[in-house]
Amino acid sequence: MAEESMEAELARFDERLKSIERMLVEVVASQKEASEGRRRGYEAQERTEREIIIINHRLGVVEKSVDAIRPTTAELEKVRDRVVFAGSMGRMLWGVGKALISAAAGAAAAYYSLTGKPPP
Known part of the structure; x- marks a missing residue:
């Protein structure tokens, strides 16, 4: 009977070790996933940084172009x-010219109506 309990304890101990081993495998897998996620995050951050640098450069070129055409x-x-x-x-001047022509025409008409002769 003592032998059976020893075998039962060994079996339970073996199951516990296997359970711990499965947990360690899961922890390692989750750490790999986390590491991969961080790597993708860093890559995305680097791409964004490069894009911002390019945009800043293009904005500088535009500002220089605007400064060049300012004069x-x-x-x-x-x-x-x-x-x-x-x-x-x-x-x-056109209004003054029209007024002068109108005044001259009026003066000629008045001269003609008063004298009966065309203006000189």
Whole structure:
């Protein structure tokens, strides 16, 4: 009977060892998965970092291009202001010209109606 209990204890001990071994295998597998997940996370972080560096570089190029065309833009604004002023001045002169022509025509008509002869 003592032998049977010893064999039973050995069997239970063997089962416990197998259970511990299965748990260790599961722990190792989960650690491998965690390690793989961290590796993928680091790779994604590195890709994002490279993309940000590329975007910063492209933004710097755009800023330099904008700075390069800034004088042209300022000159264009000046020319636009001059054209607007010239248009306003032209409309004003055209109005003055029409008024002078109308006044001259009115004076000629008045001279003709008063004297009966065409103006000299």
